[in-house]
Amino acid sequence: MPQTETETQAPGVAPPLLEIKNLTVALPDEAERPFAVEKVRYTLNPDEILCVVGESGSGKSVTAHAIMGLLPKPDLRIAAGRILYRGQNIVAMSEAEQRALRGHRIAMIFQEPMTALNPLMRVGDQIEEALIIHTDLDRKARKARVVEMLDAVGLPSPETLRKSYPFRLSGGQRQRVMIAMALALKPDILIADEPTTALDVTTQKQILDLIKTIQREHKMAVLFITHDFGVVAEIADRVAVMRHGRVVELGPAQEVLTAPKAEYTRALIDSLPHGRPTDATVARGGPALLAAEGVTKVYRSGGTRVSKRTELVVSDNIYLTIHPGETVGLVGESGSGKSTLARAIVGLLKPDGGRILFQGTDLLSLDRAGFRPFRRHVQMVFQDPYASLNPRHKVAEIIAQGPIAFGTPRAEALARARELLGVVGLDASAGGRYPHEFSGGQRQRISIARALAMEPQLLIADEPVSALDASVQAQVLDLLADIKAKLNLAMLFITHDLRVAAQICDTVGVMQHGRIVEYGAATEVFGHPTDPYTRALLDAIPGQAWHASHPPSGGPPS
Amino acid sequence: MPPMLQFLLSRLVKAVLVLGVVVILNFLLIHAAPGDPATVMAGEAGAADQAFVDQLRTQFGLDQPLYVQLGTYVGHIVQGDLGFSFRQQRPVADLLLERLPATVVLTLSAFVLALVGGVALGLLAALNVGKWADSAITVVALLSYATPIYWVGLMLVLVFSVNLGWLPAFGYETIGAGYSGVEKLADIGSHMFLPVVTLGLFYMAVYTRMMRASALEVASMDFVKTARAKGQTEWNIVTRHVLRNAILPILTVAGIQAGQLIGGSILVESVFAWPGLGRLTFDAVLQRDYQVLLGVFFVTSVLVIAFNILTDLLYVLIDPRVEITT
Numbered sequence: 001m002p003q004t005e006t007e008t009q010a011p012g013v014a015p016p017l018l019e020i021k022n023l024t025v026a027l028p029d030e031a032e033r034p035f036a037v038e039k040v041r042y043t044l045n046p047d048e049i050l051c052v053v054g055e056s057g058s059g060k061s062v063t064a065h066a067i068m069g070l071l072p073k074p075d076l077r078i079a080a081g082r083i084l085y086r087g088q089n090i091v092a093m094s095e096a097e098q099r100a101l102r103g104h105r106i107a108m109i110f111q112e113p114m115t116a117l118n119p120l121m122r123v124g125d126q127i128e129e130a131l132i133i134h135t136d137l138d139r140k141a142r143k144a145r146v147v148e149m150l151d152a153v154g155l156p157s158p159e160t161l162r163k164s165y166p167f168r169l170s171g172g173q174r175q176r177v178m179i180a181m182a183l184a185l186k187p188d189i190l191i192a193d194e195p196t197t198a199l200d201v202t203t204q205k206q207i208l209d210l211i212k213t214i215q216r217e218h219k220m221a222v223l224f225i226t227h228d229f230g231v232v233a234e235i236a237d238r239v240a241v242m243r244h245g246r247v248v249e250l251g252p253a254q255e256v257l258t259a260p261k262a263e264y265t266r267a268l269i270d271s272l273p274h275g276r277p278t279d280a281t282v283a284r285g286g287p288a289l290l291a292a293e294g295v296t297k298v299y300r301s302g303g304t305r306v307s308k309r310t311e312l313v314v315s316d317n318i319y320l321t322i323h324p325g326e327t328v329g330l331v332g333e334s335g336s337g338k339s340t341l342a343r344a345i346v347g348l349l350k351p352d353g354g355r356i357l358f359q360g361t362d363l364l365s366l367d368r369a370g371f372r373p374f375r376r377h378v379q380m381v382f383q384d385p386y387a388s389l390n391p392r393h394k395v396a397e398i399i400a401q402g403p404i405a406f407g408t409p410r411a412e413a414l415a416r417a418r419e420l421l422g423v424v425g426l427d428a429s430a431g432g433r434y435p436h437e438f439s440g441g442q443r444q445r446i447s448i449a450r451a452l453a454m455e456p457q458l459l460i461a462d463e464p465v466s467a468l469d470a471s472v473q474a475q476v477l478d479l480l481a482d483i484k485a486k487l488n489l490a491m492l493f494i495t496h497d498l499r500v501a502a503q504i505c506d507t508v509g510v511m512q513h514g515r516i517v518e519y520g521a522a523t524e525v526f527g528h529p530t531d532p533y534t535r536a537l538l539d540a541i542p543g544q545a546w547h548a549s550h551p552p553s554g555g556p557p558s
Numbered sequence: 559m560p561p562m563l564q565f566l567l568s569r570l571v572k573a574v575l576v577l578g579v580v581v582i583l584n585f586l587l588i589h590a591a592p593g594d595p596a597t598v599m600a601g602e603a604g605a606a607d608q609a610f611v612d613q614l615r616t617q618f619g620l621d622q623p624l625y626v627q628l629g630t631y632v633g634h635i636v637q638g639d640l641g642f643s644f645r646q647q648r649p650v651a652d653l654l655l656e657r658l659p660a661t662v663v664l665t666l667s668a669f670v671l672a673l674v675g676g677v678a679l680g681l682l683a684a685l686n687v688g689k690w691a692d693s694a695i696t697v698v699a700l701l702s703y704a705t706p707i708y709w710v711g712l713m714l715v716l717v718f719s720v721n722l723g724w725l726p727a728f729g730y731e732t733i734g735a736g737y738s739g740v741e742k743l744a745d746i747g748s749h750m751f752l753p754v755v756t757l758g759l760f761y762m763a764v765y766t767r768m769m770r771a772s773a774l775e776v777a778s779m780d781f782v783k784t785a786r787a788k789g790q791t792e793w794n795i796v797t798r799h800v801l802r803n804a805i806l807p808i809l810t811v812a813g814i815q816a817g818q819l820i821g822g823s824i825l826v827e828s829v830f831a832w833p834g835l836g837r838l839t840f841d842a843v844l845q846r847d848y849q850v851l852l853g854v855f856f857v858t859s860v861l862v863i864a865f866n867i868l869t870d871l872l873y874v875l876i877d878p879r880v881e882i883t884t
Contacts, residue, residue, distance in 0.1 A: 120877060129785070130789070
């Protein structure tokens, strides 16, 4: 096994900076498995980026938290094993000794930049806090270092930005602040726990570049946790693949990416959205099922009290058509107006202008009663499968509710619900259980069954797979493709992930600042993008060189 | 104009409007209640005939149509005249001014006690969640919350005054003792102790429960983990990161309740014979002393509005995300 590589060290090779030896972290008694991580071992050398890859629950993050001594007490505790930093066992250290390392020699950045900073403290003060804890620098020297760090992570006008509160900064800027904070003491090790997962693709690229540059500059060791092999291909020197709390593969990035040894690694790589447009062409002739014309929506918030007042234009003069059986993708970064448009079509919000024609009827001109018959023709699947199902209702009831509301007899609707569970690949007995008994992927299947129960002509899927792990994502995408082919369903598919869009959509609209900047067949838009923004988005997809040179072995079902 | 000044001005204009509505509502509400001062005074005077009652009514202007009375009242208020209590034969403003300090001292002390105690206990419970300290604090808070204020007052008097004899049971100061300086302060302090605790306990329980929930929520937030990852000590994490964020929702509620405390003090002032607004109100209700009641309502309304403006200002100071717009 490649896991034993550090046991026999060649003389003259620098010793590893960090060694994790047989680390086992116990879960509380009532958990479904006894250990969060079991006998994990890997090493981290100076001047390298080690990517730890795995799906949720694989223990990749738990290991990192163990290194930092940040395991949530008393739920998780280290049951066995050692974590050696320069030969010293961190596990055996006192709390004070660990604190001295934390943020000083080993620093960490997190996934959610929007919540990782104290909202009531100026960002400069938050960076300075680390300096106060670990150094004797006087106020002036600390200020200088803060400005220097903000400058180093590429933030504009650091002298004024230092005095800003976090809410003034964008997600990408906040993540830069986090990096500046982590690097303020020039640590030996930077642990990055999915630092780009919550960011838009273009921002992700910038942050990855930044981490890479700084790592090379300071010859720092970086432990980079991610679920995305594209990101791995972009920055990793070595890769550790984790599953169910164990390291299943460990080796140089080149090897793991191109010739994975473990079955699981191969499966993970194959489940990546391959990003190749579908071959099937849909006839776009004939009357459109849905046409959105000149839709505008302006958001205003705030009032006359002590609050913010903002005005935001989303959906600025949008034109869009969907034909029967066609899948139209809307791609774009957060705040581009994708979801606003989707919500307008379903009737969840009222646009300020324009027309939304469904089979020739302007939905916006209808009153509540007039709109009602159209509700069943247009159904929606939401992003978060954990929040979109009523936790107090049984699954069959959730699915049958819509048809019952439209007059289907209860018994018939429930029977149909059980049928639909089969259609989405769940057992009919699932109908008698509650949503919390299902995993994210299963819940998303339930959501799809719920939408299908209304026998819609148009399905609107708002980021239906972004909350799911890669392997589950692939399954749900397959299910959607399967269903739309069987039922000749038109679909509006909203996603920020261009690889997913390319895979499932016939037609793609690229949105930016509330406008569709490019619209056309998926093959055209992704193959020959004409708009600079589309090109920038495509360029930002991580791991492209790798994708291009190593097409996944599985390939799409033909 | 600086935004702060602009904000204050606009709030003041609104406050005056609100006050106007409150004044009218108060007046109408009071006159909707059965009985009037004339009947009460006539009743106290023994078997009075209708002529005597009518005479009193004419004397007090109670025989005028309601809208005329309202007009007269509002006219006086606008001129800063709170009216005259025929019952006590003194201007209402004098009565209020005489009683206000005792009430303000009582309620303010109770408020500070509730706020400081509640925040401290809530935080302590949150930091020891699941341990005995948490359980003890939660139980005590629940008890104080559920027990009627006057009963707590009576029990405290029973224990500390009657049985132990440590503290005076009622009054504002020892009558006829002739203390001055520090001695006088200590005397008032010992008289204040029980009423303040009684009044503060209920609100302290509310804040304790809120603070515990709020601190638990904040402690699980990402930025607390960030602070820990910096190598910050637990004490500094609590004081620098958790406390400030957790206290925001408490402030909102406290701002609203600060005004209500005066209402709550009516019971406590009655139990402890505290010579404040509460007692004045209580007596005025029994005697249908409209002018005094309206005066008390007016002063309370002003205080509530003032506390609300103060809370909003405090928010601006503490939370940078809140901005002043007018």
